[in-house]
Amino acid sequence: MATATTAPHRGSARFVRGRTRPRIRVVHWAFAGPAAALFIVFFAYPLGASLYQSFTNDDGGTQTWAGLAQYRRMLHDPVFWKSLYNTGLLLIFQVPLMIGIALVLACVLNQSWLRFKGTWRIAFFLPSVTMLVAYAVVFRVLLKTDGGMVNQALGWFGVSPVDWLNNPVWARVSLIGTITWRWTGYNAVILLAGLQSIHREQYEAAAIDGAGAVTTFRKIVVPQLRPVILFCSITSTIGTLQLFDENFVLTKGGPDNATMTPVLYLYKVGFDQMDFSYASAIAWAVVLIIGVLSVIQFRFFGQSENTARDARKVSSGRRRR
Amino acid sequence: MTLNPQHLRRGLVLLALTVGAFISVLPFYWMVVAATHSNDELFHSPPPFVPGGHFISNIKSLESSVGFSRVMLNSLGIAVVYTLISGLISAMAGYGLAKYRFRGRGLLLALVLTTMMVPFQVLLVPLFQMMSNLGWVNTYQAVIVPFLANSFGIFLMRQAFLDFPDELIESARIDGSGDIRTFYRIVLPVVKPQLGALAIFTFMSQWNSFLWPLLMLDSQDKYTAPVALYTLVGGTHVDYSGLILGSFLATLPLMLIFFIFQKQFVSGLLGGAVKG
Numbered sequence: 001m002a003t004a005t006t007a008p009h010r011g012s013a014r015f016v017r018g019r020t021r022p023r024i025r026v027v028h029w030a031f032a033g034p035a036a037a038l039f040i041v042f043f044a045y046p047l048g049a050s051l052y053q054s055f056t057n058d059d060g061g062t063q064t065w066a067g068l069a070q071y072r073r074m075l076h077d078p079v080f081w082k083s084l085y086n087t088g089l090l091l092i093f094q095v096p097l098m099i100g101i102a103l104v105l106a107c108v109l110n111q112s113w114l115r116f117k118g119t120w121r122i123a124f125f126l127p128s129v130t131m132l133v134a135y136a137v138v139f140r141v142l143l144k145t146d147g148g149m150v151n152q153a154l155g156w157f158g159v160s161p162v163d164w165l166n167n168p169v170w171a172r173v174s175l176i177g178t179i180t181w182r183w184t185g186y187n188a189v190i191l192l193a194g195l196q197s198i199h200r201e202q203y204e205a206a207a208i209d210g211a212g213a214v215t216t217f218r219k220i221v222v223p224q225l226r227p228v229i230l231f232c233s234i235t236s237t238i239g240t241l242q243l244f245d246e247n248f249v250l251t252k253g254g255p256d257n258a259t260m261t262p263v264l265y266l267y268k269v270g271f272d273q274m275d276f277s278y279a280s281a282i283a284w285a286v287v288l289i290i291g292v293l294s295v296i297q298f299r300f301f302g303q304s305e306n307t308a309r310d311a312r313k314v315s316s317g318r319r320r321r
Numbered sequence: 322m323t324l325n326p327q328h329l330r331r332g333l334v335l336l337a338l339t340v341g342a343f344i345s346v347l348p349f350y351w352m353v354v355a356a357t358h359s360n361d362e363l364f365h366s367p368p369p370f371v372p373g374g375h376f377i378s379n380i381k382s383l384e385s386s387v388g389f390s391r392v393m394l395n396s397l398g399i400a401v402v403y404t405l406i407s408g409l410i411s412a413m414a415g416y417g418l419a420k421y422r423f424r425g426r427g428l429l430l431a432l433v434l435t436t437m438m439v440p441f442q443v444l445l446v447p448l449f450q451m452m453s454n455l456g457w458v459n460t461y462q463a464v465i466v467p468f469l470a471n472s473f474g475i476f477l478m479r480q481a482f483l484d485f486p487d488e489l490i491e492s493a494r495i496d497g498s499g500d501i502r503t504f505y506r507i508v509l510p511v512v513k514p515q516l517g518a519l520a521i522f523t524f525m526s527q528w529n530s531f532l533w534p535l536l537m538l539d540s541q542d543k544y545t546a547p548v549a550l551y552t553l554v555g556g557t558h559v560d561y562s563g564l565i566l567g568s569f570l571a572t573l574p575l576m577l578i579f580f581i582f583q584k585q586f587v588s589g590l591l592g593g594a595v596k597g
Contacts, residue, residue, distance in 0.1 A: 028500075029417075030413075030417075031414060032423070032426070034414070035413070035429070035433075035475060039429070043444065044432065046451065047444065049450075123342040123346050127348075130572045131546065131568070131572045132531060132547070133546075133547035133568075134568035134572045135348075135568070135572075138352060142348065142351070147365075149351060152367070152368050185345060241440075245532070248551075249554060263532075270445065270449075280443075283443040286442060291438075
């Protein structure tokens with residue numbers, strides 16, 4: 001058979017016909033061509049343009065070279081620092097809280113004695129199917145200070161109304177709660193998929209050895225699930241660093257910039273104040289921070305490099321535009 | 322039934338699970354309740370607990386305030402067109418990268434990977450300027466065209482095609498099938514599952530897309546659902562019932578897709594990265 005001689009194994013002898021008849025190469029480019037052209041026009045060019053603009057000064061539409069002026073300005077901009085601080089708070093409190101709950105939830109949903117597993121899973125997954133802006137809108141109305149459902153419900157227990165979205169501390173709590181509501185079930189389903197690949201015998205062996213639920217969790221579940229937990233952490237970290245929709249709809253970054261994030265600040269500087277140069281510098285700072293965090297995560301979880309790479313691929317697919 | 326420690330423990334776990342599921346699902350139920358009541362009823366104390374009779378009047382007010390049926394059609398049209406074209410481009414580029422050796426292949430692959438690592442917000446300012454210069458502001462193509470080359474999709478499809486046996490392509494060639502014909506007739510049908518998962522994933526991300534359409538679309542007849550909802554929430558006299566009804570309707574297509582394609586849906590969400 002001809003096939004056996006022309007294609008011994010994948011990867012080595014890819015179609016050499018092009019070499020003997022060069023004209024055919026047009027066809028080869030025809031497949032990748034549209035994507036390549038689009039990438040050059042709508043990615044490579046704007047990427048360069050944005051880097052250049054971050055080193056300019058925007059003076060009523062005309063841009064002049066300004067070196068590192070915009071970056072220096074950023075270092076002394078309290079709003080920029082506050083947006084980073086807020087992101088840090090989310091990374092420290094929201095991400096671990098959410099992944100912790102998701103992990104416990106996944107373990108419970110994986111219990112053999114639990115019935116109606118599919119129904120439970122749908123119930124917890126449903127929030128992550130909502131439209132991003134729509135769920136933020138819903139929470140904004142639920143958290144309304146006078147007459148909002150949350151305050152009404154608290155009232156039944158004698159708690160006086162909380163000014164959820166207009167108090168700096170409560171606004172952050174609201175943002176954390178809102179994001180946690182939407183993404184916990186999503187992460188739990190991913191973790192559950194990981195849990196299901198752990199063999200039943202391991203649990204049984206642990207049970208025979210007299211390990212309780214907590215010991216089993218610590219000694220068997222967590223170590224085996226490490227790559228999946230890492231996957232969830234990285235996708236959540238990248239998502240947090242690019243947060244925009246939720247805080248924009250809930251609070252517009254307020255009150256007093258308590259829920260300002262770098263991307264929202266970039267939006268305000270660029271398209272409210274129309275300062276394109278400074279906005280570009282902020283954008284590159286975000287790139288730099290994501291890059292640095294990625295390197296740290298790579299170092300930290302060196303053995304799970306593939307997971308880290310997968311996570312960033314999925315984040316890019318999930319990126320919010 | 323005797324109450325032994327194991328039963329007690331399971332009972333407590335079930336209780337916690339029920340509370341969690343309740344919090345998870347309650348906002349959906351509340352959306353249905355809120356969407357069928359008038360504004361006054363909504364913030365009345367005690368609040369309504371069962372669906373009311375204002376569904377039709379809320380639909381009408383939503384239609385008169387932002388032209389919501391047009392908004393939904395815009396969203397749907399943009400998402401469908403984007404999904405189809407970017408899916409085709411991803412499949413073609415993925416195939417080209419997986420099965421052909423051509424000059425610039427390595428460079429293109431590097432470009433795909435870079436796109437994945439760079440957050441889109443960096444492109445915001447230059448893309449905005451580009452669209453203004455092209456006169457594309459407030460057009461559908463401004464929302465669709467800049468993101469047609471979807472690096473995630475290309476990568477996913479390339480992965481799918483790498484597993485496709487070269488022998489099949491070679492024998493098709495020997496039988497006299499041209500490259501493009503082979504692609505459509507022989508290769509593409511085999512990767513249908515991956516294409517389907519990619520389509521679900523792409524449709525959802527386009528349906529959710531907010532920041533870019535917000536910048537590009539500024540007349541009501543062009544709004545997509547997220548942009549329309551945002552303008553409603555920012556007004557001085559907020560029609561809360563209409564707003565919640567709009568949010569519900571905007572979420573409905575995503576929920577439908579979820580219930581119809583549950584299996585592909587989860588693998589689509591994971592982007593095939595974690596194997597269950």
